[in-house]
Amino acid sequence: xxxxxxxxxxxxxxxxxxxxxxxxxxxxxIKAEGYNPLCGDKLTVxxxxxxxxxxxxxxxxxxxxxxxxxxxxxxxxLKGKTExxxxxxxxxxxxxxxxxESEIDLEKVGKLGALAGVREFPARVKCATLCxxxxxxxxxxxxxxxxxxxxxxxx
Amino acid sequence: MSAISxxxxxxxxxxxxxxxxxxxxxxxxxxxxxxxxxxxxQKPLSVIETISRYYSEINSNIHRGVHTLSQxxxxxxxxTRKKVQQFINAKNLNEIIFTRGxxxxxxxxxxxxxxxxxxxxxxxxxxxxxxxxxxVPWQMIxxxxxxxxxxxxxxxxxxxxxxxxxxxxxEKTKMVxxxxxxxxxxxxxxxxxxxxxxxxxxxxxxxxxxQAVAHLPIDVQELDCDFYAFSGxxxxxxxxxxxxYGKENLLEKMPPYQGGGDMILMVTFEKxxxxxxxxxxxxxxxxxxxxxxxxAAIDYVSEIGFEAIDAHEESLLQYATASLQEIPGFRAxxxxxxxxxxxxxxxxxxxxxxxxxxxxxxxxxxxTGHHCAMPVMxxxxxxxxxxxxxxxxxxxxxIDVLKAALIKTMEIMGx
Numbered sequence: 001x002x003x004x005x006x007x008x009x010x011x012x013x014x015x016x017x018x019x020x021x022x023x024x025x026x027x028x029x030i031k032a033e034g035y036n037p038l039c040g041d042k043l044t045v046x047x048x049x050x051x052x053x054x055x056x057x058x059x060x061x062x063x064x065x066x067x068x069x070x071x072x073x074x075x076x077x078l079k080g081k082t083e084x085x086x087x088x089x090x091x092x093x094x095x096x097x098x099x100x101e102s103e104i105d106l107e108k109v110g111k112l113g114a115l116a117g118v119r120e121f122p123a124r125v126k127c128a129t130l131c132x133x134x135x136x137x138x139x140x141x142x143x144x145x146x147x148x149x150x151x152x153x154x155x
Numbered sequence: 156m157s158a159i160s161x162x163x164x165x166x167x168x169x170x171x172x173x174x175x176x177x178x179x180x181x182x183x184x185x186x187x188x189x190x191x192x193x194x195x196x197q198k199p200l201s202v203i204e205t206i207s208r209y210y211s212e213i214n215s216n217i218h219r220g221v222h223t224l225s226q227x228x229x230x231x232x233x234x235t236r237k238k239v240q241q242f243i244n245a246k247n248l249n250e251i252i253f254t255r256g257x258x259x260x261x262x263x264x265x266x267x268x269x270x271x272x273x274x275x276x277x278x279x280x281x282x283x284x285x286x287x288x289x290x291v292p293w294q295m296i297x298x299x300x301x302x303x304x305x306x307x308x309x310x311x312x313x314x315x316x317x318x319x320x321x322x323x324x325x326e327k328t329k330m331v332x333x334x335x336x337x338x339x340x341x342x343x344x345x346x347x348x349x350x351x352x353x354x355x356x357x358x359x360x361x362x363x364x365x366q367a368v369a370h371l372p373i374d375v376q377e378l379d380c381d382f383y384a385f386s387g388x389x390x391x392x393x394x395x396x397x398x399x400y401g402k403e404n405l406l407e408k409m410p411p412y413q414g415g416g417d418m419i420l421m422v423t424f425e426k427x428x429x430x431x432x433x434x435x436x437x438x439x440x441x442x443x444x445x446x447x448x449x450x451a452a453i454d455y456v457s458e459i460g461f462e463a464i465d466a467h468e469e470s471l472l473q474y475a476t477a478s479l480q481e482i483p484g485f486r487a488x489x490x491x492x493x494x495x496x497x498x499x500x501x502x503x504x505x506x507x508x509x510x511x512x513x514x515x516x517x518x519x520x521x522x523t524g525h526h527c528a529m530p531v532m533x534x535x536x537x538x539x540x541x542x543x544x545x546x547x548x549x550x551x552x553x554i555d556v557l558k559a560a561l562i563k564t565m566e567i568m569g570x
Contacts, residue, residue, distance in 0.1 A: 007512060013569050039508040040525060040538030062538065064506035065568065121512060 034134030185518025235450030260384035275301030340489025341497030392452030
């Protein structure tokens with residue numbers, strides 16, 4: 001088990017330096033913007049849906065290592081998942097980074113476990129969850145037939 | 156000779172450090188290196204003990220009681236007003252108004268003076284390097300009154316363009332509100348020149364002195380500023396107490412900012428007669444302990460003297476600037492010729508927020524973010540900066556620790 005105090009795991013550094021799925025999806029079904037005023041993190045999440053399956057997901061933007069790595073890991077995890085599965089993963093992830101008492105089931109959280117250290121740094125939780133909040137509210141808006149024009153802010 | 160003088164100096168700084176109990180502790184198992192002084196300074200024991208003694212021995216409400224403790228509390232509260240008057244060399248005692256801090260002092264001006272004096276088409280000038288607290292209150296009052304807000308630009312060193320200011324100012328300008336020392340850049344602005352130019356057009360000048368008071372001797376009469384605002388907590392005093400200085404003739408004409416107790420002479424349901432200066436602007440029970448604590452902070456700083464503080468901080472600034480520049484990818488944000496002891500910077504490939512978090516694990520406290528000066532970030536095209544700001548108790552050894560921690564951060568981040 002890694003040291004939780006060691007926030008900047010190799011995997012986070014790697015995903016920050018070479019973020020996966022860092023591109024625009026031109027014919028995206030959903031495009032949502034997120035903003036974290038604390039760090040000045042700004043990112044756009046793109047989603048392509050096939051029924052209720054996420055057939056492609058990507059992001060662009062700039063921010064601190066935690067927010068970029070989190071978005072990169074998120075897009076990696078969500079491809080091929082249904083909306084319901086994505087929501088479950090978000091719930092698990094949210095607990096992972098916010099609940100200091102919760103058990104860390106690395107099998108369940110997979111690569112996202114690299115961000116578990118965030119729970120020891122309350123000031124950085126918003127960085128790790130920005131992409132997820134952005135995606136989540138975009139999906140909700142999409143399901144309600146609304147266009148997502150509002151920027152999601154973590155403040 | 157320089158070796159000997161620097162040894163003596165280090166001894167003096169060690170002596171000063173002992174006055175600040177908070178500095179002697181471990182954070183994340185490392186010796187605390189506190190370099191976030193532009194956000195708030197630490198408090199010397201004399202300030203802490205003054206506040207403690209106030210609550211232990213004389214706590215009472217002021218100005219109203221006839222009993223002994225109330226008189227003692229009133230005396231100490233008013234004694235601090237005298238200390239502030241001397242500290243900034245105000246002409247009159249009633250020109251010193253206690254507020255919650257710089258922000259409230261500026262809001263007092265915009266709400267009282269601004270609401271009464273600004274008319275549609277009047278102009279207010281601020282600068283590109285203002286803290287949000289000297290932007291937003293002016294935006295609010297301009298929106299309300301129909302006045303127009305104009306902004307003095309700065310160059311890429313973070314220096315105000317005085318020539319551009321001369322083009323902005325005209326007969327419609329009623330107020331020039333600028334920062335004395337920039338919190339995000341450290342720039343010391345040529346405020347005397349700015350004031351002279353404003354007065355040529357009969358415009359008033361408010362100086363935001365939040366960052367200046369701990370670094371420079373302030374003489375409001377020599378500056379000839381119309382208003383000066385500062386906070387106690389950036390001057391080794393408590394939070395929640397600040398000062399608005401205003402010229403007597405201007406304050407006399409201004410309507411009260413808040414209504415309540417202490418700011419009145421006579422109240423009937425038909426009419427209220429307001430109290431005289433400065434009480435007209437001090438409604439309600441004030442921060443008595445904080446005020447008396449501010450008095451102790453002023454005593455502390457005055458005893459050391461700005462000559463010694465400035466010499467030490469200037470040497471820290473030069474040492475830090477030279478030392479940190481050796482780091483590959485280091486870029487200083489704010490390189491004005493006239494600078495206070497603030498080093499704002501970015502390092503290529505590392506977001507300032509990641510820097511701040513990793514430095515904290517090394518016991519080093521710096522500020523990262525936009526420093527409540529988003530337009531400054533926009534100017535330099537960065538989302539945020541890291542900022543190390545020095546106080547009288549900081550040492551060269553601490554700057555060495557900062558540098559080593561930055562290099563470690565770069566290793567961790569693979570930069």
